[in-house]
Amino acid sequence: MDFMRLLKSLEELLYEMASWLLFYPITMWRTLRHPQAMMRYADVELADDLHEQYADTLSPPLFLLITLLIAHGFELALVRQEIPWAPPSFLASDSNLLLFRAVAFSIFPLLMALKLLRHRGIRIDRKTLKRPFYSQCYVAAPFALVTSIGGVLTRIDRPATLLSGLMLFGLATLWYVTVETRWFAKHLELPLARAALKVVVTLFQGLIAMLLVGAAVAFGLASA
Helix, strand or coil, X not given: CHHHHHHHHHHHHHHHHHHHHHHHHHHXXXXXXXXXXXXXXXXXXXXXXXXXXXXXXXXXXXXXXXXXXXXXXXHHHHHHHHCCCCCCHHHCCHHHHHHHHHHHHHHHHHHHHHHHHHHHCCXXXXXXXXXXXXXXXXXXXXXXXXXXXHHHHHCCCCHHHHHHHHHHHHHHHHHHXXXXXXHHHHHCCCCHHHHHHHHHHHHHHHHHHHHHHHHHHHHHHHHC
């Protein structure tokens, strides 16, 4: 019986992973084409029964995690063959680097969700934070993918790839700021200018938080 349960679990795991090949590009296309609708969709789906949630897409955190895996694979396939990259010691391991990316890029959805709850005066706990965080994960994924690819290209010592990387980084940031500005303007009932300012400030706060996380991890490993 134990063997049969294990076999059944493996079958379900294989099916789940195979389904990602279909639903990942569908989720990415919908997010790029209708980001606001996907953010609403993420919120609504959490009200369904657990087994019925996100039946035709990937769940937002899983979508973000797979996107970071793809970005990491792109780096492994391109940069480390083109240039000798010497990362900080705590990021020398692929698993550590991937974990750091997952934590770092989850900071932006977290901060955006916190801003929404605080502006509305809603008590922050695990339950109230989940809905806006899930909504934010959908739009954070394309931003993370394109900025990661742009960052990779800028590390290749060629003028064309450097320019391409900077353009990708700029376009991704512009898209993300635009989407978030519209989201804040609608849900917080703010003028577009004030919503844009709030988004830009939150992005800078996220960058600072990423640096602090990296410094804390590096210090912790150095002290171990």
